[in-house]
Amino acid sequence: MPELPEVEVTRATLAGRLHGAVVRQARLGKPLRWPLGCVPEALVGLQAGEMSRRGKYLWLPLQGVQRTGGLLLHLGMSGSLGLDDAPPGAAAPAGPHVHFELQSDRGTLRLTDPRRFGAVVWSDGLGVDPAARLLARLGMEPFDPALTPAALRLGLRGRRTPIKTALLAGDVVVGAGNIYASEALFRAGIDPRTPCDRIGPVRCERLLDALRLTLGRAIELGGSTLRDFRDAHGMSGAFQDEAQVYGRDGAPCPRCGQTLRRIVQAQRSTYFCPGCQRR
Known part of the structure; x- marks a missing residue:
C-alpha cells in the first residue's frame, strides 16, 4: 500500500500543478471508505491552495466566497492520484476504478483505487472534524526537528x-510502512522482535537516523512499486530495487553473509538478518 514516501512523491508532483486551480466540476464513482461529506456541486468555483501532507493523508485546501475548507485524501491500499493536464472536456475517459474526479482549469485530478479503501473527505479545516479526528492519532513526522532520539525513546518507553x-502502528512516528520499517531496522542493526522498552538511547539514535535515511532515499527514488502505485505522472517507484532485506528471505545478508529470514508480525511479513540485527 502507498506509504509516506509514495504519498510525499504524489504531493510533490501535484502541488505546483494544482495550486491556484479553479474547480469546474466534481464527480463521484463507487463509494470509497468514507462519504465525501458534501454534495460534489458544492466544490464548483472553489480555488485550490498548496497541497500538503500529514502522515499518509494529503490536504488540498479549497477556498471560495461561500465555502472555505479542503479535501483530505487518502490513497488506501491500492490508490493513486493522477492529473490529466488536458483542458476541461478534453481529458481522457475515466477508467473503471476512478472513484473521484475533480475537473479544474488546470486539468482533471483523479483518484484511481481498485480496492476502494481510499478516501476523499471534505472538512472545513484541518483543526476541525472530520479532519481533526482522522489525524488525531498520528505520531510525529520523521523529518520533524522536534523528533529527537530522546522524543522517540519517550514514545517507546513502557511498551x-x-x-x-x-513502527507500523504510526502513533509514535508516521511513515515507516512495512518495507521501510524492515529496511530501517536492518540499517540500524535492531532485531524487529525487540521489545520497545529494551531500545535505549544509543539504539534510538541509530533507529531515527536509519528511518530518515531510508525514507529520504525512498522519496528520491519515487517510492516503491510492488503492485499498483504510480506517481501523479504515472511513473513507478524504484526503491524496491535497492531493498537490502525486504523480499529477500533465503538470500545472503549483504552485510555479514548469513541467510536472511522472513517472519510474520501483526499479519505482515518482516525480513531481517539474524546475525546483524540484535535484540
Missing part, C-alpha cells in the same frame, strides 16, 4: 510491543 509492530 512491550515488538519495535517493528510499533
Whole structure:
C-alpha cells in the first residue's frame, strides 16, 4: 500500500500543478471508505491552495466566497492520484476504478483505487472534524526537528510491543510502512522482535537516523512499486530495487553473509538478518 514516501512523491508532483486551480466540476464513482461529506456541486468555483501532507493523508485546501475548507485524501491500499493536464472536456475517459474526479482549469485530478479503501473527505479545516479526528492519532513526522532520539525513546518507553509492530502502528512516528520499517531496522542493526522498552538511547539514535535515511532515499527514488502505485505522472517507484532485506528471505545478508529470514508480525511479513540485527 502507498506509504509516506509514495504519498510525499504524489504531493510533490501535484502541488505546483494544482495550486491556484479553479474547480469546474466534481464527480463521484463507487463509494470509497468514507462519504465525501458534501454534495460534489458544492466544490464548483472553489480555488485550490498548496497541497500538503500529514502522515499518509494529503490536504488540498479549497477556498471560495461561500465555502472555505479542503479535501483530505487518502490513497488506501491500492490508490493513486493522477492529473490529466488536458483542458476541461478534453481529458481522457475515466477508467473503471476512478472513484473521484475533480475537473479544474488546470486539468482533471483523479483518484484511481481498485480496492476502494481510499478516501476523499471534505472538512472545513484541518483543526476541525472530520479532519481533526482522522489525524488525531498520528505520531510525529520523521523529518520533524522536534523528533529527537530522546522524543522517540519517550514514545517507546513502557511498551512491550515488538519495535517493528510499533513502527507500523504510526502513533509514535508516521511513515515507516512495512518495507521501510524492515529496511530501517536492518540499517540500524535492531532485531524487529525487540521489545520497545529494551531500545535505549544509543539504539534510538541509530533507529531515527536509519528511518530518515531510508525514507529520504525512498522519496528520491519515487517510492516503491510492488503492485499498483504510480506517481501523479504515472511513473513507478524504484526503491524496491535497492531493498537490502525486504523480499529477500533465503538470500545472503549483504552485510555479514548469513541467510536472511522472513517472519510474520501483526499479519505482515518482516525480513531481517539474524546475525546483524540484535535484540
